[in-house]
Amino acid sequence: MNIDKIKKEFPIFDEKIQNNDLVYLDSANSSQKPRVVIDRINEFYTKQFSNVGRSVHYLAVAATNLYENTRVSVQKFINAKDKNEIVFTKGATEALNLVANTLGQNYLQEGDEILITELEHHSNYVPWHFLRKSKNIKINFAEINEDGEITLEEIEKKITTKTKIISITHLSNVTGAILPIKEITELAHSKDIVVVVDGCQGAPHLKLDMQDLDCDFYAISCHKMYGPTGLGVLYGKKKWLEELPPYQGGGGMINEVKKDRISYGDLPNKYEAGTMATAQVIAFDQSIKFLESIGIDNLVKHEAELVEYGQELLQKNNSVKLIGNPKNKGGVLSFTIEGIHPHDVATILDEDGVAIRAGHHCCQILHDKLNIPASSRASVGIYNTKEDLDKLNDAINNCKKVFDLK
Ligand SMILES: Cc1ncc(COP(=O)(O)O)c(C=O)c1O
Structure with a gap:
């Protein structure tokens, strides 16, 4: 793979940032955008703009088709069975709120338990926390081991007869641990437990196959996948999306509205109320094409090499302490430096x-x-190189000098 060539597809790297070449190691937060995505947004607004799913004029129909094309691309990209299992949201946060809220309304009973892990992002804790008050739900935490991993055994240990949902990250945004989702799902399903996966860090860095993972829900953040901000994807098994109530009410999600009754639209409209992030969805198709042009296997291999290299460098650096040492690790290097905030x-x-x-x-x-209280985190994307990690290490050494550390 020619990373220099790939990097050239990202216009941000042509910029000098405070007179420096940019070493971008913050992709776990949000990735940079390739030109094809930026250009697609511009092109759509310049030449093709219309709202989707409403009017019948030419532009509206064409925009609706483009919007739906992305749904099919996402379906194929994650190997979902049905395109109606793909719901666009404003981010993974909204996707997880949607799941917690609707399962809370229709599925959970007072006293039920939800199992999450100590690795979870607030987006996969706070929405469940809301149910503590409204439904008297208990939340249990699977604990990390000394390497910052969550094992299948720990999940098994924490399941009780009241566990109704397991909601877990695919890849930790702090320790980089990759969780055994397929095995956890198999175990959970054998006990009739629903599995929700926060796939924010999984989707940009791992090969996804919903039919193989078999989880019930999977939340994706498009801005971490070389795509636009303001967009997420919720994958949900059809039987769940059909069964659960709508999350938000408004235009686009209804079938019939009368003074005394309302019926809701079919999937996926039922969950896409109001004007959606049209341009972002249409441009996200280019993100998927970009990822496919690289090849997920190549991406995974490249990032694994980077992480291994970065880990070795930082392990050798005095005073730097890496957080977690998972056997199965994604592109995140979190660390502390003794004595420096x-x-x-x-x-x-x-x-x-x-x-x-x-x-x-x-x-x-x-x-x-x-x-x-906090940690520093360097995280990689497809555009990073070993030289970037050398520069990280050099910059850490400069930082240590400022604080008189060896
Ligand atoms: C693990 C994880 N979950 C959830 C989120 C929230 O995603 P979004 O920004 O799409 O709402 C993030 C983003 O930082 C994340 O890293």
């Missing part, structure tokens, strides 16, 4: 043009468990 690390690295993230990464439960 992660925000200072990120600020000083930024002066060298190295963009990382610092904070709790929306994972306060995990940081509490690790007894640290």
Whole structure:
């Protein structure tokens, strides 16, 4: 794979950022966008714009077809059985809220339990937390082991006769641990437990196959997949999406509206109320084509090499402590440097043009468990190279000098 050529497809790398070449190591937060995606948004607004699913004029019909084409592309990309199992949302956060809210209304009973993990992003905890009050639901936490992993055994240990839902991340945005979703789902289904997966970090970095994973729901964040912001995808098995109530009410999601009764539209309209992120959906088709042009197997291999290289570099660097050491790890390198606050690390690295993230990464439960208020996180994407990780390491060394550390 020619990464230099791939990198050239991202216009941001032609820019000088504070007089530096950009070393972008914040893709777990949001990825940069290839020109094809940026151009597609521009082209749609310039030459093809219309709202979708409403009017019958030429532009409206053409835009609706483009919008629906993306649904089919997503379906194929994640190997879902049916295109109506693909629902567009404004992000993975909304997708997870949709699932928690509708399962909360129709499926959960008072006293039921939900099993999540200590690795979860707030987007996969707070929506379930709402049900504690409204439904008297209990939330249990599967705990990480010393390598920052969640094992199948730990999940099995935490399942009780009251567990109705297991909601887990595919790939941790802090430790990089990849969870055994297929095995967890098999175990859960043998006990009639619904499986919800936060696939925000899984979708941009792993090969996805919904029929093989067999989970009931899978939430995707398009802006982490070289796609536009303001867009997410909820995959849900048809039987669930048909059975559950709508999440939001408004135009587009209804069948018939009378003064005394309302019936709802078929899938996927039932879950797509109001004007959707039309341009983003249409441009997301280009993100998928971009990913397919690289080949997911190539992407996975490239990122695995980067992580291994980065991990070795940082392990050798005095005072740097990597968070977690999972056997099966995605493209995330979180770390602390003894005596330097992660925000200072990120600020000083930024002066060298190295963009990382610092904070709790929306994972306060995990940081509490690790007894640290925050961490620094470097995360990779398809455009990164080993040289980027060398620059990260050099910038960390510069930072240590500022604080008189060896
Ligand atoms: C693991 C994880 N879950 C959920 C989210 C939220 O995704 P979105 O920005 O699409 O709402 C993120 C984004 O940071 C994430 O990393």
